[in-house]
Amino acid sequence: MAVKKAEKKTDKKTDKKAEKKAKEIRQSAWEKYDKKALDACFALSETYRQFISDCKTERECVDESIRQAEKAGYKNLADFIGKKKKLKAGDKVYMSNMGRAIALFVIGKKPMAEGLNILCAHIDSPRIDAKQVPLYEDTEIAMLDTHYYGGIKKYQWVTLPLAIHGVVVKEDGKTVNICIGEEEEGPVIGITDLLIHLSADQMQKTASKVVEGEDLNVMLGSMPLKGEEKEAVKANILKILKDKYGIEEEDFISADLEIVPAGKAKHYGLDSSMIMGYGQDDRVCAYTSLKAILDAPAPSKTACCLLVDKEEIGSVGATGMESRFFENVVAEVIMNLVESTTSLILEELANSLHAFIRWE
Numbered sequence: 146m147a148v149k150k151a152e153k154k155t156d157k158k159t160d161k162k163a164e165k166k167a168k169e170i171r172q173s174a175w176e177k178y179d180k181k182a183l184d185a186c187f188a189l190s191e192t193y194r195q196f197i198s199d200c201k202t203e204r205e206c207v208d209e210s211i212r213q214a215e216k217a218g219y220k221n222l223a224d225f226i227g228k229k230k231k232l233k234a235g236d237k238v239y240m241s242n243m244g245r246a247i248a249l250f251v252i253g254k255k256p257m258a259e260g261l262n263i264l265c266a267h268i269d270s271p272r273i274d275a276k277q278v279p280l281y282e283d284t285e286i287a288m289l290d291t292h293y294y295g296g297i298k299k300y301q302w303v304t305l306p307l308a309i310h311g312v313v314v315k316e317d318g319k320t321v322n323i324c325i326g327e328e329e330e331g332p333v334i335g336i337t338d339l340l341i342h343l344s345a346d347q348m349q350k351t352a353s354k355v356v357e358g359e360d361l362n363v364m365l366g367s368m369p370l371k372g373e374e375k376e377a378v379k380a381n382i383l384k385i386l387k388d389k390y391g392i393e394e395e396d397f398i399s400a401d402l403e404i405v406p407a408g409k410a411k412h413y414g415l416d417s418s419m420i421m422g423y424g425q426d427d428r429v430c431a432y433t434s435l436k437a438i439l440d441a442p443a444p445s446k447t448a449c450c451l452l453v454d455k456e457e458i459g460s461v462g463a464t465g466m467e468s469r470f471f472e473n474v475v476a477e478v479i480m481n482l483v484e485s486t487t488s489l490i491l492e493e494l495a496n497s498l499h500a501f502i503r504w505e
């Protein structure tokens with residue numbers, strides 16, 4: 146009898162411990178944080194809010210990552226390779242992949258054959274892209290022909306202030322950065338929708354059909370160029386682009402232009418406990434991964450932060466995870482280590498490739 150009572154007491158204690166642990170797991174982070182932790186949380190979230198406000202494309206994310214990395218003491222791995230300079234423990238290097246993906250490394254004390262710690266996130270987000278020959282005029286309105294990228298809810302993109310971010314490579318090889326729609330007092334662009342009293346048929350459609358992909362063409366303007374008889378509105382838009390950016394219509398063929406929501410990310414909620422902004426999938430992970438490796442102390446194992454492109458469309462292409470960029474840059478790091486020998490390089494490459502296959 147005494148044994149059974151002891152067992153019951155033990156069971157009650159175990160249940161209380163389990164209940165307490167479950168409550169701690171369910172407990173909101175807001176309840177766990179003290180003032181110091183809350184201040185640190187809000188400070189980090191503010192730098193993150195600025196990051197997603199300024200970096201709405203893969204190129205902008207890579208450019209900002211390089212800026213922050215170089216400020217933190219990182220060097221371009223290409224310079225080490227070009228000068229045949231060896232890497233040693235504590236060195237910080239990065240390698241950009243066509244300006245749309247980036248890998249950052251902090252060289253550890255242990256040989257890479259013993260492992261590599263990797264943080265990985267993607268920096269592309271669903272959006273609308275301009276086609277290669279995009280500019281046309283329809284019913285005296287200048288339009289931009291587009292196609293959508295990634296999984297988007299198309300009906301969310303109409304009657305929304307939009308901006309154009311990207312680059313144009315001119316005939317002389319010069320690259321021009323384009324940003325239209327982000328100035329506080331400047332113009333934005335957008336995609337129109339039917340007025341409610343004209344949309345009886347549209348309202349009967351399912352969400353996937355209410356706005357078709359072919360209807361996501363962007364309105365650029367309606368003012369004709371004086372003295373121009375044919376496609377005068379389109380001519381006026383081309384004149385504006387030439388005056389501001391020095392680009393011609395033919396330059397669109399070698400352009401990479403992305404249409405994204407205009408405006409800065411905002412604090413969300415009366416208590417500013419959330420952030421509302423474009424591109425948080427997966428830049429919330431990309432920024433925190435970048436921040437982690439920039440702030441991390443010298444590691445025992447080599448650490449890597451890998452920020453990649455094309456995840457939204459299956460990780461294809463030369464800047465996605467299906468490319469050989471990651472394997473190649475790891476190989477370059479290994480071959481430039483001080484202690485590298487032919488046998489060690491082969492061993493480390495084999496281990497790295499095996500780890501990569503399991504991780505992928």
